[in-house]
Amino acid sequence: MQQPPDTIINSVSTDTTSATPKGQHHNGAQRMEEIDIEQEQIKKNVIQRMKRIEGQIRGIQRMIDEGKECEDILVQVRAARSALQSASRLILKRYLLKCHIESLRNSEDPTEPLDKVIDVLSHYVES
Structure with a gap:
């Protein structure tokens, strides 16, 4: 059975508090693993x-x-x-989850990743 698009988008949660017991915080590695899982789910969804x-x-x-x-x-x-x-919209979300984070990690110029996101968003909004 097909789900309506909004249901599918909302089923890929960005809420990180539900998986963490109250009072505890995610460490960076845990959050990155969650992001990797989420972006992979988005990839499969987009291909479908x-x-x-x-x-x-x-x-x-x-x-x-x-x-x-x-x-x-x-x-x-x-x-x-x-x-x-x-x-x-899902591809843009995946970009922000995957590509932008990788860009932040690998860039020597701290403004370069932000400039790239602005460029991507500008082109998306114009279309």
Whole structure:
């Protein structure tokens, strides 16, 4: 059974307090392991979504070939576009969890990772 996109996004929790007993804090290694697990879940989720979107696009092509009503085709195009937007949000989240953290670790210039995040977010918002 498919879950609605918001359910899937919310099922990948960023809450770190629930796994830690009250009064205790995560150490850096534990948190990094949780982030690695979360970003891997996001990766799998995005791949599943992309396969579904691929099927939607093929269906749209078939509708065009068969001469289906333009309104029906546009409904499917809107659905595919919405699915791509949802996948894009997850890809952005994965970027922040994985790529940005790696950039912070490996950069000698402390402003470089921030500049890169601003650039990525700017391009995402513009699209």
